[in-house]
Amino acid sequence: MTAGNPLSIVMLAPQHDRSAFDCGQDDLNRYLQQVASQHQKKQVSRTWVAVRPSEPERIVGFYTTTLAEISAEYFNPKDLKKLPKTSLPVARLSRLAVGQQYQGQHIGQRLLIDAIVRTARLLEDFAVVGMVVDAKDEAVSRYYQHFGFVPWQDDALKLYMPAQALLDVYAAVIGE
Numbered sequence: 001m002t003a004g005n006p007l008s009i010v011m012l013a014p015q016h017d018r019s020a021f022d023c024g025q026d027d028l029n030r031y032l033q034q035v036a037s038q039h040q041k042k043q044v045s046r047t048w049v050a051v052r053p054s055e056p057e058r059i060v061g062f063y064t065t066t067l068a069e070i071s072a073e074y075f076n077p078k079d080l081k082k083l084p085k086t087s088l089p090v091a092r093l094s095r096l097a098v099g100q101q102y103q104g105q106h107i108g109q110r111l112l113i114d115a116i117v118r119t120a121r122l123l124e125d126f127a128v129v130g131m132v133v134d135a136k137d138e139a140v141s142r143y144y145q146h147f148g149f150v151p152w153q154d155d156a157l158k159l160y161m162p163a164q165a166l167l168d169v170y171a172a173v174i175g176e
């Protein structure tokens with residue numbers, strides 16, 4: 001899906017057809033179909049969907065973000081220099097999925113960069129020390145590492161990207 005077939009990333013809204021989405025993972029499909037919209041209304045999380053202008057109701061992929069606090073012990077000490085050794089505020093990428101027929105076309109990458117950019121913008125008004133994400137398996141952990149996420153000290157299925165790295169991605173995207 002390239003320049004000839006552009007993609008928009010917009011907040012989940014009633015016109016989006018959640019029922020047709022299938023990323024191959026039942027829990028993620030169910031989340032989008034049954035939970036995402038409720039959580040959005042209740043200010044628990046935000047879900048962003050990738051759609052094509054030619055079919056604006058069809059969800060090609062989505063991601064969900066929330067805010068959280070995690071213990072400082074999970075971060076690599078070099079990222080933690082001068083940070084308080086307490087619970088630290090983070091943005092959490094709690095879901096990321098691309099429809100099966102669209103996988104491998106850099107749409108996950110577009111969504112991930114969009115999530116990073118939105119979090120970097122958040123830093124103008126709210127403080128978070130980084131973005132965290134849970135990977136369901138080692139292949140997905142490697143996927144996040146491919147984009148610069150760092151595994152937690154004791155668990156490679158949990159990863160984070162420090163705030164400065166989020167800002168660096170943002171600066172690179174703005175400079176494009």
Ligand SMILES: CC(C)(COP(=O)(O)OP(=O)(O)OC[C@H]1O[C@@H](n2cnc3c(N)ncnc32)[C@H](O)[C@@H]1OP(=O)(O)O)[C@@H](O)C(=O)NCCC(=O)NCCS
Pocket residue numbers: 023024025028096097098099102103104105106107108109110134135136137139140142143144146
């Ligand atoms: C995981 C998922 C979101 C990836 O999205 P995608 O659109 O298929 O992946 P992309 O096309 O954006 O991949 C972009 C880059 O990541 C690389 N990549 C893909 N999978 C990788 C992996 N397991 N390890 C390392 N790199 C990987 C690609 O080679 C590509 O690199 P390149 O730019 O150098 O060519 C998607 O496959 C998916 O929705 N899977 C099912 C749901 C799921 O598992 N979600 C994660 C929940 S934890």
